[in-house]
Amino acid sequence: MIQLIVLLPLLAAAIAGLGNKALGKLPAKIVTTGALFAACVMSWMIFIPFVTGHAEAHVTPLFTWIESGSFDAKWALRVDTMTAVMLVVITSVSSLVHLYSWGYMDEEPDQPRFFAYLSLFTFAMLMLVTANNLLQMFFGWEGVGLASYLLIGFWFRKPSANAAAIKAFVVNRVGDLGFMMGIFGTYLVFNTISIPEILEMAPSMVGSTIGFLGHRFDTMTVLCLLLFIGAMGKSAQLGLHTWLPDAMEGPTPVSALIHAATMVTAGVFMVCRLSPMFETSPTALGFVTFIGAATCLFAATIGTVQTDIKRVIAYSTCSQLGYMFFAAGVGAYGAAMFHLFTHAFFKALLFLGAGSVIHAMHHEQDMRYYGGLRKSIPVTFWTMTLGTLAITGVGLPLIGVGFAGFYSKDGILEAAFASGGGGVGAYYVGVFAALLTSFYSWRLVFLTFFGKPRWAASEHIQHALHDAHGHDDHATHGHGAEHDNAPAQEDAGHEPHGHGADAHALPTGTGGYHPHESGLVMLIPLVVLSLGAVFAGFLFHDQFIGPEGGIEFWKGAIAFDSHLMHAAHEVPTWVKFGPFTVMAIGLLIAWLAYIKNTDWPQRFVSQFGLLYQFLLNKWYFDELYHFLFVKPAFAIGRFFWKFGDVGFIDRFGPNGLAALVVQGNKVTRRIQSGYLYTYALVMLIGLAAAATWAMTR
Numbered sequence: 001m002i003q004l005i006v007l008l009p010l011l012a013a014a015i016a017g018l019g020n021k022a023l024g025k026l027p028a029k030i031v032t033t034g035a036l037f038a039a040c041v042m043s044w045m046i047f048i049p050f051v052t053g054h055a056e057a058h059v060t061p062l063f064t065w066i067e068s069g070s071f072d073a074k075w076a077l078r079v080d081t082m083t084a085v086m087l088v089v090i091t092s093v094s095s096l097v098h099l100y101s102w103g104y105m106d107e108e109p110d111q112p113r114f115f116a117y118l119s120l121f122t123f124a125m126l127m128l129v130t131a132n133n134l135l136q137m138f139f140g141w142e143g144v145g146l147a148s149y150l151l152i153g154f155w156f157r158k159p160s161a162n163a164a165a166i167k168a169f170v171v172n173r174v175g176d177l178g179f180m181m182g183i184f185g186t187y188l189v190f191n192t193i194s195i196p197e198i199l200e201m202a203p204s205m206v207g208s209t210i211g212f213l214g215h216r217f218d219t220m221t222v223l224c225l226l227l228f229i230g231a232m233g234k235s236a237q238l239g240l241h242t243w244l245p246d247a248m249e250g251p252t253p254v255s256a257l258i259h260a261a262t263m264v265t266a267g268v269f270m271v272c273r274l275s276p277m278f279e280t281s282p283t284a285l286g287f288v289t290f291i292g293a294a295t296c297l298f299a300a301t302i303g304t305v306q307t308d309i310k311r312v313i314a315y316s317t318c319s320q321l322g323y324m325f326f327a328a329g330v331g332a333y334g335a336a337m338f339h340l341f342t343h344a345f346f347k348a349l350l351f352l353g354a355g356s357v358i359h360a361m362h363h364e365q366d367m368r369y370y371g372g373l374r375k376s377i378p379v380t381f382w383t384m385t386l387g388t389l390a391i392t393g394v395g396l397p398l399i400g401v402g403f404a405g406f407y408s409k410d411g412i413l414e415a416a417f418a419s420g421g422g423g424v425g426a427y428y429v430g431v432f433a434a435l436l437t438s439f440y441s442w443r444l445v446f447l448t449f450f451g452k453p454r455w456a457a458s459e460h461i462q463h464a465l466h467d468a469h470g471h472d473d474h475a476t477h478g479h480g481a482e483h484d485n486a487p488a489q490e491d492a493g494h495e496p497h498g499h500g501a502d503a504h505a506l507p508t509g510t511g512g513y514h515p516h517e518s519g520l521v522m523l524i525p526l527v528v529l530s531l532g533a534v535f536a537g538f539l540f541h542d543q544f545i546g547p548e549g550g551i552e553f554w555k556g557a558i559a560f561d562s563h564l565m566h567a568a569h570e571v572p573t574w575v576k577f578g579p580f581t582v583m584a585i586g587l588l589i590a591w592l593a594y595i596k597n598t599d600w601p602q603r604f605v606s607q608f609g610l611l612y613q614f615l616l617n618k619w620y621f622d623e624l625y626h627f628l629f630v631k632p633a634f635a636i637g638r639f640f641w642k643f644g645d646v647g648f649i650d651r652f653g654p655n656g657l658a659a660l661v662v663q664g665n666k667v668t669r670r671i672q673s674g675y676l677y678t679y680a681l682v683m684l685i686g687l688a689a690a691a692t693w694a695m696t697r
Contacts, residue, residue: 362513369507
C-alpha cells in the first residue's frame with residue numbers, strides 16, 4: 001500500500017499535467033481527486049494499526065539510487081509511527097482540498113494545470129515523510145518547494161503573485177543552504193546518510209568537536225543547528241518567515257494545503273524525525289526553543305492588526321508553528337507532533353472557511369467590508385466557529401474535555417513548564433501568545449459574521465452588482481480573472497481602502513448585495529474537517545502524549561520522554577488553568593471591542609499609533625531585509641552589469657574586437673588604392689621586413 005500511496009498522486013499529476021486542456025477539466029479533476037481519496041483511505045488503513053498497537057515499523061526498498069565509493073543512497077520507503085501520522089495528515093487534507101477546489105476553482109480555465117500542481121505537491125510531501133535517508137528527504141524537501149512556487153504563482157498574470165512565488169523560493173533557498181550543509185556535515189561525520197544509522201551512532205559523537213568557519217565547535221551542535229536552519233526556512237520561523245504571509249497571493253485551496261497543514265510542518269517533522277540527534281546537543285535544543293517561542297509571540301502580535309482574512313490565518317499558522325518548535329526544543333516531541341496533527345485539521349478548516357467567505361463576498365478579502373454574514377452563510381459560520389474554538393483551545397482543564405487545540409496546545413505548554421529552565425520562559429511566552437491568538441481569532445469571527453453588514457463599501461461587491469445588471473460578462477470576474485485584474489495589494493497594512501482596519505470607523509450597508517452559501521463540494525470538506533477540529537484531540541491525546549500510551553504508540557520513532565510527559569500531567573493547577581484563562585480574556589476583549597464598544601479599536605489606534613504602525617508593518621522585517629539584502633543585491637547586480645559586463649567584458653571583448661577590426665579596415669582600405677607603385681612599395685617593405693627577420697635569426 002505504501003508504494004501506491006506515494007505513486008498514485010505522481011501518476012495523477014502526470015496524467016492531468018501532460019493531458020492538460022486536451023484531457024479536459026472534468027477528467028483531470030476526477031483522476032487527481034480519485035487518486036488522492038484512494039491514497040487517503042490506504043493511509044488511514046496504515047495509521048489505525050499503529051494506534052491500536054498492532055503495527056511495526058518497516059522499510060520497503062525500491063532501488064539503488066546513487067552508489068559511489070562508500071556513498072550509498074538507496075531509494076526506500078520507511079513506514080513507522082511518524083510516517084503514519086504524516087500520511088494521514090497529508091492525504092486527508094489534500095484529498096479534501098482537491099474536492100473543495102472543484103467548487104472554488106470552477107470558473108478557472110486552467111483547472112487541469114492547477115490539479116496537476118496540487119497532486120505534484122502531495123507526491124513530493126509524501127516522498128519527504130517516507131524518506132529513509134537524508135538525500136531522499138532532501139528530494140521531497142525541494143519538491144515541495146518547487147510545487148509551492150508553482151502554486152503560489154498559479155495566477156502568473158498577477159504581478160503580486162509572481163513576486164510572492166519568487167520571494168518564497170528565494171527565502172527557502174537560504175534555509176535550504178543550511179539544510180544542505182547539515183547533510184554534508186552529517187555524511188562527513190557518520191560516513192552515511194541513512195537516517196536509522198545516523199540516529200544510532202549520534203550518542204557516540206557527544207563531546208567531539210569539528211572544524212567549522214576556522215574554529216572548533218561541538219560536532220552535534222553544529223550539525224543540528226545547520227539542519228534546523230533548513231527547518232526555519234520551510235516552517236517560516238522568525239528570520240526566514242517573510243515568505244509565508246505573501247504566499248496568500250495563491251488560490252485559497254493552496255493556502256489551506258501548503259501553508260497551513262503540510263509543507264510548513266516539514267521543518268517540525270524533520271526535527272522530530274532526527275530528535276535523537278537533537279537530544280545530544282542541549283545548545284541546539286535551547287536555540288530551537290528560543291526561536292520557536294519568539295516566532296510564536298512575534299506572529300501573534302502581527303495577527304492582531306491584519307485586515308485581510310487570509311493573512312490573519314497565515315500569521316496564526318506562523319505562531320502555531322512556533323508552539324510546535326518550542327515543544328520540540330524542550331524535549332516534548334510527542335506534543336509537537338500532536339499539535340501538528342490537530343493543527344492540520346482546524347487550520348485547513350479555517351483557510352477553507354475563509355475561502356467560502358471570500359467566495360460568498362465575490363472575492364473581497366478585507367474583513368472591514370464583511371459583517372452580519374452568519375445568517376447568509378450559516379454552514380460556513382458554524383464550521384469556522386468550530387475551527388476557532390479548536391485553535392483557541394476551548395476546553396475544561398479539570399474535567400479534561402475540549403476541542404482539538406485544547407489537548408495539543410495545553411499539552412505543549414504544560415510540558416514546557418515541566419521541563420524547567422528555558423521551558424518555563426517558553427510557557428509564559430506561549431500563554432501570552434494564546435491570549436493574542438484568542439483575541440485575533442474571535443476578532444475575525446466577530447468582524448466577519450456579526451455586527452451590521454458593511455458590504456456596500458467594497459469595490460468587489462460593486463463589481464458583482466455591476467455584473468449582475470448585465471454591464472459586464474460575469475465570466476471575466478471568475479476566480480482566476482479576478483485575481484489577474486485586481487489591484488495588487490503589497491501587504492495587509494496598505495489596503496486600497498485605507499491604512500488599517502481599526503484606524504477608521506467601519507462602514508455600514510449592504511449595497512443591495514446578497515451573499516450566497518457555497519456549493520456542496522465546498523461545504524463537505526468543511527464539515528469533515530470540523531469533525532477533526534472537534535474530536536482529533538480527544539481521540540488521540542493518550543497515544544501522542546500519554547506517559548504510557550506514548551511509549552507504545554511511538555515505538556522509538558521519536559525520542560519520547562515519558563518522565564517529562566508524566567511531569568507535564570502533574571503540573572500545578574494554576575499552570576493548567578493559564579491557557580484557559582487567557583483564552584477567556586482574549587474572547588472577552590474581542591467581544592468588547594468588536595461587538596459592544598466598536599469605537600475601542602479607533603481609540604486604541606489614536607492612543608497607541610506608533611505601536612499600531614509597528615505591528616501593521618510586521619515589525620518592519622520586510623523593510624529591513626529590503627535595505628540590508630535586496631537593495632545591495634540589486635546594486636551589486638547593476639555594478640557587474642554596467643561596469644563588469646558592459647563596461648569591461650563587452651568593451652574589451654566582442655565589442656572591442658569588432659571596433660579593432662573596423663579601425664584596421666580603415667587602415668588597410670587606404671593601402672588598397674589601385675596604383676601599381678603602391679602595391680610595389682608594400683611588397684618591398686614586406687620583403688625588407690622578411691629579410692631583416694631572417695638575418696637576425
